[in-house]
Amino acid sequence: MGQTLSEKVWERHVVHRTDDEPDLLYVDLHLVHEVTSPQAFEGLRLAGRRVRRPDLTLATMDHNVPTAGLHLGITDPISRRQCEALESNCKEFGVPLYAMGHADQGIVHVIGPQLGLTQPGTIIVCGDSHTATHGAFGAIAFGIGTSEVEHVLATQTLPQTKPGTMAVTVDGPLPVGVTAKDVILAIIARIGTGGGIGKIIEYRGSVFRGLSMEGRMTVCNMSIEGGARAGLIAPDDTTFAYLEGRRHAPKGAEWERALDDWRSLTTDPDATFDDDVVIDGTTLSPHVSWGTNPAQTLPIDASIPDPDTIADPGAADSARRALQYMGLRAGTPIRDITVDTVFVGSCTNGRIEDLRAVAEVLRGRRVHEGVRMLVVPGSMAVKAQAEAEGLDAVISGAGAEWREAGCSMCLAMNPDKLAPGERSASTSNRNFEGRQGPGGRTHLVSPGVAAATAVTGHLAAPADL
Amino acid sequence: MLAVQRVQGTAVPLDRSDVDTDQIIPAEWLKRIERTGFGAGLFSAWRQDPAFVLNQPRYSGASILVAGPNFGTGSSREHAAWALQDYGFEVVISSRIADIFRNNCTKIGVLPVVLAHDVVDRLMRAIEDDPALEIVVDVQERTVWVGALDLSEPFPLDDFTQYRFLNGLDDIGLSERHAAAIAAYEAARPSYLPTTTPV
Ligand code: SF4
Numbered sequence: 078m079g080q081t082l083s084e085k086v087w088e089r090h091v092v093h094r095t096d097d098e099p100d101l102l103y104v105d106l107h108l109v110h111e112v113t114s115p116q117a118f119e120g121l122r123l124a125g126r127r128v129r130r131p132d133l134t135l136a137t138m139d140h141n142v143p144t145a146g147l148h149l150g151i152t153d154p155i156s157r158r159q160c161e162a163l164e165s166n167c168k169e170f171g172v173p174l175y176a177m178g179h180a181d182q183g184i185v186h187v188i189g190p191q192l193g194l195t196q197p198g199t200i201i202v203c204g205d206s207h208t209a210t211h212g213a214f215g216a217i218a219f220g221i222g223t224s225e226v227e228h229v230l231a232t233q234t235l236p237q238t239k240p241g242t243m244a245v246t247v248d249g250p251l252p253v254g255v256t257a258k259d260v261i262l263a264i265i266a267r268i269g270t271g272g273g274i275g276k277i278i279e280y281r282g283s284v285f286r287g288l289s290m291e292g293r294m295t296v297c298n299m300s301i302e303g304g305a306r307a308g309l310i311a312p313d314d315t316t317f318a319y320l321e322g323r324r325h326a327p328k329g330a331e332w333e334r335a336l337d338d339w340r341s342l343t344t345d346p347d348a349t350f351d352d353d354v355v356i357d358g359t360t361l362s363p364h365v366s367w368g369t370n371p372a373q374t375l376p377i378d379a380s381i382p383d384p385d386t387i388a389d390p391g392a393a394d395s396a397r398r399a400l401q402y403m404g405l406r407a408g409t410p411i412r413d414i415t416v417d418t419v420f421v422g423s424c425t426n427g428r429i430e431d432l433r434a435v436a437e438v439l440r441g442r443r444v445h446e447g448v449r450m451l452v453v454p455g456s457m458a459v460k461a462q463a464e465a466e467g468l469d470a471v472i473s474g475a476g477a478e479w480r481e482a483g484c485s486m487c488l489a490m491n492p493d494k495l496a497p498g499e500r501s502a503s504t505s506n507r508n509f510e511g512r513q514g515p516g517g518r519t520h521l522v523s524p525g526v527a528a529a530t531a532v533t534g535h536l537a538a539p540a541d542l
Numbered sequence: 543m544l545a546v547q548r549v550q551g552t553a554v555p556l557d558r559s560d561v562d563t564d565q566i567i568p569a570e571w572l573k574r575i576e577r578t579g580f581g582a583g584l585f586s587a588w589r590q591d592p593a594f595v596l597n598q599p600r601y602s603g604a605s606i607l608v609a610g611p612n613f614g615t616g617s618s619r620e621h622a623a624w625a626l627q628d629y630g631f632e633v634v635i636s637s638r639i640a641d642i643f644r645n646n647c648t649k650i651g652v653l654p655v656v657l658a659h660d661v662v663d664r665l666m667r668a669i670e671d672d673p674a675l676e677i678v679v680d681v682q683e684r685t686v687w688v689g690a691l692d693l694s695e696p697f698p699l700d701d702f703t704q705y706r707f708l709n710g711l712d713d714i715g716l717s718e719r720h721a722a723a724i725a726a727y728e729a730a731r732p733s734y735l736p737t738t739t740p741v
Binding site: 092093097098099101103105106112113115116119124126131132133134135140141153155156158159162173193194196199204205206208219220221222223224225227228231232233234236238240270271274275301304306325326327331332334335338370391392394395398488489490507509510511512515 | 562570576612650702716718720727732737739
């Protein structure tokens with residue numbers, strides 16, 4: 078019987094296998110950031126261990142960094158201590174680091190692809206659950222905890238139990254105005270936050286083939302929101318065109334050898350998946366989350382659901398609690414919800430294409446009075462490119478704040494936060510209670526919806542303008 | 543990690559589904575560079591509410607957390623597992639536990655126990671009725687016993703993880719046994735694969 082793409086990638090990384098232990102996998106690329114690594118480096122030090130392959134390890138600062146007033150440095154002493162710890166750990170262990178202020182600094186999942194380090198058929202890990210982003214290139218990429226970070230640093234391997242497989246097929250064409258973010262929100266609404274637990278999702282079908290690499294990254298990024306270990310998309314000419322010429326991509330004869338290999342990375346026609354989900358892409362519309370987990374999501378044309386009409390008692394209960402936290406009433410049309418803040422950025426939607434989509438909506442328009450809009454590029458390179466294209470002028474001209482690169486209000490570890498009770502439309506990936514600041518209320522949206530919402534002051538799609 | 547062979551104690555019922563790691567340990571706690579002291583941050587937003595289960599004296603001293611389905615969804619922060627352990631929990635029981643969180647628990651010696659939905663529900667009700675209800679979780683037998691309920695339920699735990707729990711084994715040391723295989727694998731990796739050293 079044939080193999081799925083994820084099985085093929087998995088098999089080529091097995092260093093050691095026995096019946097009664099998890100597979101020992103080799104890791105091609107280990108990305109490190111300041112939040113989940115200090116205790117891992119400390120563990121190495123205590124045990125007298127070294128980093129086995131600093132040349133397969135890359136560190137950056139993203140979660141804690143301020144996105145304004147960089148020349149002031151990090152003013153929060155605890156955040157600063159964490160970044161300083163990363164700096165001294167990288168120095169001590171010889172790990173390359175793109176620190177705050179460096180031209181290549183940025184959100185860890187934005188810089189890997191941008192530097193050409195994220196390549197098809199590889200295994201990529203990082204102490205961050207959105208590592209799934211890199212699956213857009215046909216890699217198995219997944220988040221790990223700090224003990225596992227230490228394990229990879231020490232051995233460049235990781236013991237892992239082989240996950241199951243799940244196919245999510247979406248065929249199109251997508252209606253005008255429906256983006257990668259809407260597709261993944263619709264998928265999560267369908268499979269639920271636990272739908273992918275223990276599995277690697279392969280996204281298949283014409284919709285994903287038609288997406289740019291940026292769009293594919295948006296989709297794979299949120300695989301974890303459906304509970305999946307990872308998500309991936311078979312590499313194709315779009316993938317190769319994106320990679321060619323990037324700093325760490327193979328060159329010359331090596332590029333040809335790599336291409337030969339990458340073209341073999343597809344699911345065999347006779348392979349089967351443990352789970353098969355099919356969604357009709359032609360019926361999708363812009364999606365908005367209304368609750369406190371990413372599966373509590375609906376088309377923008379819908380109204381807030383009535384928990385009393387939800388059959389499953391657990392789901393009804395969770396909806397009730399969500400409405401209370403979100404300060405929403407059943408039956409309210411989603412478009413009637415007004416927001417205080419709009420956040421564009423994160424590893425889900427902080428890439429150049431996302432900023433272009435936002436600028437396109439904002440061009441010639443103004444951010445609604447009383448609405449604060451933050452636009453945070455995913456990396457310094459994205460920022461530089463956007464500025465070269467003049468997007469920053471359009472964005473600040475409309476009254477939004479143009480910021481430096483980082484995670485920012487995606488998880489509010491830096492000064493960018495919602496105040497208690499404040500409501501945001503956000504292009505990030507999690508609407509958990511307090512995610513964007515204690516008591517803050519988050520609606521997950523696409524960049525286009527974010528921009529249209531900023532203009533009207535209430536949740537809106539670009540087509541509404 | 544410390545060996546865990548058998549946990550005998552009382553439990554706290556956390557009757558909510560989809561409890562994410564941002565709730566277990568909010569982001570402001572992630573700035574620490576130490577590995578200890580996270581118990582104070584466990585469910586810190588919810589603990590502001592005096593009625594929250596962890597604030598109820600009748601559940602004090604519990605070593606087992608019984609939670610609704612999809613416990614531990616969200617981020618990869620191992621800090622969530624550290625917080626539970628630091629607070630005093632040795633076992634988490636739920637009908638569904640998120641992957642990364644589950645992995646993190648097994649690395650530090652917090653035992654993730656998945657039981658059928660109706661069993662977890664029954665346990666939850668029984669604990670609410672009697673906070674002193676004694677629960678025994680046996681790693682060797684991979685079974686949960688509650689004498690008062692006449693309940694004996696097996697739970698899944700792969701042999702390798704069970705072996706590590708029983709012996710308190712450090713994962714890194716176990717993998718280092720395969721140093722020769724790792725070196726051989728490295729020697730055979732294609733040359734076009736990237737390195738991170740600046741070019
Ligand atoms: S942008 Fe948000 S989700 Fe992405 S790595 Fe940063 S904090 Fe995590």
